[in-house]
Amino acid sequence: MNxxxxxxxxxxxxxxxxxxxxxxxxxxxxxxREGGGAHDASLLAYGAKLGEAASFALACDANNDKPQLEQxxxxxxxxxxxHFHPAWGHFMRQAFRQGMHCSAWExxxxxxxxxxxxxxxxxxxxxxxxxxxxxxxxxEAGSLCPITMTSAAIPVxxxxxxxxxxxxxxxxxxxxxxxxxxxxxxSMMIGMGMTEKQGGSDLRSxxxxxxxxxxxxxxxxxxxxxxxxxxxxxxxxxxxxxxRAEEGFSCFYVPRWLDDGHRNAICLQRLKNxxxxxxxxxxxxxxxxxxxxxxxEPGRGIATLVEMASFTRLDCVLGSAALQRQALxxxxxHARHRKAFGELLINQPxxxxxxxxxxxxxxxxxxxxLRLARTLDAVRGPSASRWHEDQAPRHQxxxxxxxxxxxxxxxxxxxxxxxxxxxxxxxxxxLTPAAKFWVCKRGIEMAAECMxxxxxxxxxxxxPLARLYRETPVNxxxxxxxxxxxxxVLRAMEREPELAxxxxxxxxxxxxxxxxxxxxxxDLRALCETKGASRQRVARRIAQDLVLLTQAALLRAHVPQAxxxxxxxxxxxxxxxxxxxxxxxxxxxxxxxxxxxxx
Ligand SMILES: Cc1cc2nc3c(=O)[nH]c(=O)nc-3n(C[C@H](O)[C@H](O)[C@H](O)COP(=O)(O)OP(=O)(O)OC[C@H]3O[C@@H](n4cnc5c(N)ncnc54)[C@H](O)[C@@H]3O)c2cc1C
Numbered sequence: 001m002n003x004x005x006x007x008x009x010x011x012x013x014x015x016x017x018x019x020x021x022x023x024x025x026x027x028x029x030x031x032x033r034e035g036g037g038a039h040d041a042s043l044l045a046y047g048a049k050l051g052e053a054a055s056f057a058l059a060c061d062a063n064n065d066k067p068q069l070e071q072x073x074x075x076x077x078x079x080x081x082x083h084f085h086p087a088w089g090h091f092m093r094q095a096f097r098q099g100m101h102c103s104a105w106e107x108x109x110x111x112x113x114x115x116x117x118x119x120x121x122x123x124x125x126x127x128x129x130x131x132x133x134x135x136x137x138x139x140e141a142g143s144l145c146p147i148t149m150t151s152a153a154i155p156v157x158x159x160x161x162x163x164x165x166x167x168x169x170x171x172x173x174x175x176x177x178x179x180x181x182x183x184x185x186x187s188m189m190i191g192m193g194m195t196e197k198q199g200g201s202d203l204r205s206x207x208x209x210x211x212x213x214x215x216x217x218x219x220x221x222x223x224x225x226x227x228x229x230x231x232x233x234x235x236x237x238x239x240x241x242x243x244r245a246e247e248g249f250s251c252f253y254v255p256r257w258l259d260d261g262h263r264n265a266i267c268l269q270r271l272k273n274x275x276x277x278x279x280x281x282x283x284x285x286x287x288x289x290x291x292x293x294x295x296x297e298p299g300r301g302i303a304t305l306v307e308m309a310s311f312t313r314l315d316c317v318l319g320s321a322a323l324q325r326q327a328l329x330x331x332x333x334h335a336r337h338r339k340a341f342g343e344l345l346i347n348q349p350x351x352x353x354x355x356x357x358x359x360x361x362x363x364x365x366x367x368x369x370l371r372l373a374r375t376l377d378a379v380r381g382p383s384a385s386r387w388h389e390d391q392a393p394r395h396q397x398x399x400x401x402x403x404x405x406x407x408x409x410x411x412x413x414x415x416x417x418x419x420x421x422x423x424x425x426x427x428x429x430x431l432t433p434a435a436k437f438w439v440c441k442r443g444i445e446m447a448a449e450c451m452x453x454x455x456x457x458x459x460x461x462x463x464p465l466a467r468l469y470r471e472t473p474v475n476x477x478x479x480x481x482x483x484x485x486x487x488x489v490l491r492a493m494e495r496e497p498e499l500a501x502x503x504x505x506x507x508x509x510x511x512x513x514x515x516x517x518x519x520x521x522x523d524l525r526a527l528c529e530t531k532g533a534s535r536q537r538v539a540r541r542i543a544q545d546l547v548l549l550t551q552a553a554l555l556r557a558h559v560p561q562a563x564x565x566x567x568x569x570x571x572x573x574x575x576x577x578x579x580x581x582x583x584x585x586x587x588x589x590x591x592x593x594x595x596x597x598x599x
Contacts, residue, residue, distance in 0.1 A: 012337040012457075015330060015464070016056050018598045020135040021047025024325065025594050026363040026559070027131055027370075033558060034374035036127030043131050046098055050139045056464075059140040062087035062279035063467055069271045069283070080268040081179060082235050082281045089177060091143040091279075095136060096175035096187065101150040104129045104311075104376070105158075106171065130318050130373035134366065137322025138329075141471050142279030144319055146189045146233035152311035153190040153240055156304055157253070160295060162219060169237075179235060181257040188237035193228040193254070193285070194305060200230070201484045203242060203249065203302050208287060210243035210252060210294075218294050222252060224287040227269075230478075234268050234283035240305060241292055248299035252292030265290040276470030309479055310428060313436045314372055316475040320443035321365040323472050327450035328362045330464045331355060332596045334454045345453070352588040354449065354580030359595035360567045361446055361579070363559065364551040365439045371554055372435060375427040379420050422502035429492040429499055431550060434543040437485035440476035447472045449579045486539035489546070493528060500528060503546070510553040516572035521549055548572070562587035563594065 021028055021043045031037065049055065065085035073079045095101065104126045129151075137144055154170055157163050172187035182188060199205035208226025216222065224243050231239065238255040258264050265288040272282040296304040335345035335355060345351045451458035451465040458465045476482055493500040504525055511517035524545045530538050548571050555564040570582040 010339055012334050012454075014053070014056070015333040016051070016053035018051045019044065019047045020051045020138060021131070023047075023329070023596055023598045024366075025597070026366045027134060027325075029558075030367055030370040031124075031127055031131045034124070034127045034370045035377060036124035036131060036370075038124055039128035039131070042098075043128065043135070046094075046132055047135050049094065050135050055139055058087040058090050059279075060467075061085050062091060062140060063142065064278075066278050067271060067281040069268055069281075071268065078263075078267065080234075080263070080266070082268070082271070082283075084281070085279075088143065088279050089175070091136070091140045092146070092177065093175040095143055095147045097173050098132050098136075099173055100129055100132050100136065100144075101147045101189070102154060102171045104151055105154050124377060126373040126376040127370060130314075130370055133315065133318045134322045134325065134369065137319045138326035140279065141319060141323065142277050144315065145277070145280045145282075146191065146236060148312050148315040149191045149233060149236070149308070150189045152308040152315075153192070155311070156240065156251075156295065156307050157190075160219065160253075162293075177235075179256075181259065181261055182237050182255065183259065185237070189233060191231065191233040191236040191239040192305065192308060193231045193239045193241040195230040196227060197229045201481065206242055206244060206249065208241070208243040210245040210250060210292065212245070213291070216246070216294070217298060218296065221291050221293055223289040224252060224254065224292045225289055227284070227286045229284055230272070230282055231268075231285040232280060232282040234266075234271075234281055234285060240295065240308065241287075242301050242305055243287075243292070245294070245298055245301075248301070250298050250301035251295040251304040252301075253295050254287070254290055254292035258291060275473065276467065277474050278467075278470075310432060311376070312479045313432055313485075314369070314376065316479050317365070317369045317372065317432070317435045317439045320440045320472065320475045321362070321369045323468050323475075324362045324365050324439075324443050324446045327447045327465065327468050328358050329596045330468075331358060331450040331453035332592065334457075338455075346592070350580070351453070352592070353583055354453065355595075356566060356588050356591050357570060357576075357579040357582070358446060358449060359591055360563065360570060361442055363563060363595070364555060364567060365442065367554045367558065368431075368435055368439065368547065368551050371550075372427060372432055375424050379424050379428065422499055423506050425496070426499040426503040426506075429496065430489055430503055431546060433480070433485040433488040433492070434546045436480065437476075437482045437489075437540070437543045438547040440472075441482060443472045443475065445579070482540070486543045487536065489543045490535060490539050493542075504528070507549050507553055510556065511549065514568060516568055517549065517552060520545060520572050524549065560590065560594065562590045566591060 031040065031043065062085050068083045070079055070081045070083060099106070106125060133144060150170070157166070166188065169182065169185060169188040174186045176186045178185060194200065194203055196206050196208065198207070208224060210222040210224050213221045213223055222245065224241065226243060228241070235256065238253055241252045241254045242249055243252055254266065255264055256266065267286045267288060269284040269286060272284070274282060332355060335351055338345050346355070447465065447469040451469055454463060454465055457463050460466065480488065508521050511521040524542065527538050527542050527545070552564070552568050552571065555567050566587065570576065574582065576582050
């Protein structure tokens, strides 16, 4: 007699042992097109490594076994250590070896730059890093947080005369997580501390105080007293911290250990119990007269830290594109193996409509993210943070992150870079915050829809979608939440109308031959003219339309017509409110074949 109560059939094998790079035409072609082709072999190897079954298993371990805070040792002495699952170290080592924490700032041969003055931008370095980031985030997203902050700190710190003393460690590919003074370590990580209990967007509400230990001024030590409500990667070797000095809000380099071998007076109060991003530690901290060295000019702290934000915001776009991509391939994989009503899901017309729509969203996010990364490769220059000072009247300042409101001249370039053309500048100043708003929001919807493609199996913790779903909202919240991004878009357009003109002038000719796009770009131009209080009310619409039109223009220029046409017909005119509403384009198989092919 057969005592088996059931046979397991029609269940889908795990999607493992595939190359994340080779199977992603949008990514691989985009890297070549945007100037990162020299890095193809390295990215191919990284894509294979990340796609191994062991890699996916380690990612589960790193997230299931959350970091734990140890505040005191057995004698009652403060130690403020965080214990991670060993799998966390695996992903940090991988990311370091790939150079994602520094490679954007290395030279063409991927060697460290001269470590003095402004670091050279690699040719295609931002694009290659973006591609690696976009793959890493598909497998283990939490480890990207310290990588992002360390990378974004480099263009801020490289202007400091003492940068040479830390540069070799910042550019080291050896991940060294030993909790000890920097002098004995081979590499380092840097975090950032801005958000306080009473406000994260409104940084002018910060209360942390900094008092000079001597004469004060740039490069001088201060004592910091106060707190930070969010302080991710708390065991990083240093954080860039915003605190109020006599001259106004200033940025401080606050190391975890002091040169005399003592731990700096930074007390980790507790770790956040987060919805997602579970492998990464985010703490609440108090500074009990912690020592910090002033970075940049006194009183220009918000501007200095906003230099970091423009790079971290691009990483939010990349991180969301990564989550979208992994959700998509899991959905496609499932639909290619799972039958319902005697037919594979992938062959059923209504499911095709949903999957095509998801594939279009993912490709549009990827193409835009790589184009933004190329812009950062294209813009470089030593006069960094001064490139457009004195252009806006003081009264236009606002108090949210992104406005550089503490600049003596009233303006500051959040990218901290000298942009080559007005269009490049527009991509950095206007489109990057718009993309951070739009792509991150779309990622949340996409994760939910892809989860549903897997049916009930999508909703269980052991499956691949639950973690992706919980991870998506964080990219929309940190580094400036959605509304703050849209206000930043408006602010940039107001202060630098020539950049808005450059962007609209670039978009318009590309839209003329299509009635839907032509109408949309005309509507956008009219919306941009909105004045007064109503202007903020249309900010989300402006950001959304800017991104959609740019994505349409990029897709029409660079990808098969079937993909571009399907994007336009589903995003403009009678666009649906949920995925799959507009109906299956005739070329569904072409689009889905392009979206994910492991052969
Ligand atoms: C997992 C995680 C890790 C983090 N790590 C760090 C870190 O390492 N360092 C750090 O400094 N911060 C960190 N943060 C904090 C994060 O950057 C802030 O939460 C974020 O900037 C929003 O600030 P807030 O939470 O104070 O919200 P608020 O500033 O109170 O904003 C609340 C809401 O109001 C909206 N809003 C604000 N102003 C306006 C306006 N004028 N008009 C319309 N809407 C508005 C915002 O968009 C938001 O939706 C982290 C956050 C998370 C979730």
